[in-house]
Amino acid sequence: MKTTAIRKQMTIHPEVMDVLNEQIAMEMHASASYLAMASWCDQRELLNSKSFFYKQAEEEREHAMKIFEFINDAGGAAVSPEVHNVNNDFESLRDIYERSLEQEINVTQSIYKCFKKARSVDDYASELFLQWFVNEQVEEEDTMRSILDVFDLMEGMPLKMIDERLPKE
Amino acid sequence: MNVNALVEPAIQLQEITFCKYQLTTVNKNIVLTFPQLLQLRTNINKLGTHDSVCDIIDNDNFVLLFVADKQHLIYLDIPQLLSLKNTIDSFFSPFKSVLF
Numbered sequence: 479m480k481t482t483a484i485r486k487q488m489t490i491h492p493e494v495m496d497v498l499n500e501q502i503a504m505e506m507h508a509s510a511s512y513l514a515m516a517s518w519c520d521q522r523e524l525l526n527s528k529s530f531f532y533k534q535a536e537e538e539r540e541h542a543m544k545i546f547e548f549i550n551d552a553g554g555a556a557v558s559p560e561v562h563n564v565n566n567d568f569e570s571l572r573d574i575y576e577r578s579l580e581q582e583i584n585v586t587q588s589i590y591k592c593f594k595k596a597r598s599v600d601d602y603a604s605e606l607f608l609q610w611f612v613n614e615q616v617e618e619e620d621t622m623r624s625i626l627d628v629f630d631l632m633e634g635m636p637l638k639m640i641d642e643r644l645p646k647e
Numbered sequence: 648m649n650v651n652a653l654v655e656p657a658i659q660l661q662e663i664t665f666c667k668y669q670l671t672t673v674n675k676n677i678v679l680t681f682p683q684l685l686q687l688r689t690n691i692n693k694l695g696t697h698d699s700v701c702d703i704i705d706n707d708n709f710v711l712l713f714v715a716d717k718q719h720l721i722y723l724d725i726p727q728l729l730s731l732k733n734t735i736d737s738f739f740s741p742f743k744s745v746l747f
Contacts, residue, residue, distance in 0.1 A: 483662040483668075484738070484739055486665065487666070487681045492688070492739045496692070554685065555682060555685035555686060555689060557689060
């Protein structure tokens with residue numbers, strides 16, 4: 479087989495590179511959203527939730543950086559994304575965690591989209607790289623669901639008391 | 648009637664060496680490195696979306712685009728923009744895995 483000019487330059491498939499760049503934007507948006515949530519909790523002295531969301535913000539950025547470096551290492555061009563429309567306005571602590579779960583589900587679906595694309599164009603390196611993210615998302619969703627369970631179990635209790643029973647990271 | 652006379656010369660993209668590519672527009676020959684080519688692809692894909700094209704039509708009906716790390720500025724009307732997008736798309740499309 480004659481290897482094409484583009485294949486000589488990059489391991490990653492151009493279409494996979496495009497969806498992974500979209501994924502970077504999504505992870506960075508998630509990071510910014512968690513930062514807004516951390517700020518809301520910080521202002522209200524909800525100490526465990528504050529730590530949890532600061533940590534989440536860092537983690538999402540780490541995910542974005544992991545993808546960013548992978549694209550460049552595979553010969554592609556990672557794009558630093560613009561982050562728009564970050565919501566800083568929340569109704570309650572429960573509302574924040576519900577939004578977090580929704581956000582994690584959206585990230586999971588987007589990872590599946592990348593995985594599907596990599597599989598459809600036989601980009602095996604990217605598919606293997608994405609497997610870590612698939613497992614990570616199962617954990618992330620589970621953490622959010624467990625926290626929402628605590629809210630259900632402690633319904634009617636003071637907010638600070640609920641916060642004290644939530645994980646810090 | 649000479650049909651060819653009505654057809655604008657197409658925008659071309661070709662590989663010169665392992666890491667050099669040449670973009671030929673109506674009035675320019677631009678040599679690109681691979682990262683510059685990837686950047687051009689990113690920019691053209693952004694400009695070539697339906698919303699962006701509608702936006703260009705509603706405003707100036709052309710775009711000015713920096714190419715090759717801002718060493719060149721090219722003028723593109725809508726047909727030229729779409730032609731360049733197609734050229735780049737087809738340049739990247741025959742990507743094949745080494746496992747084939």
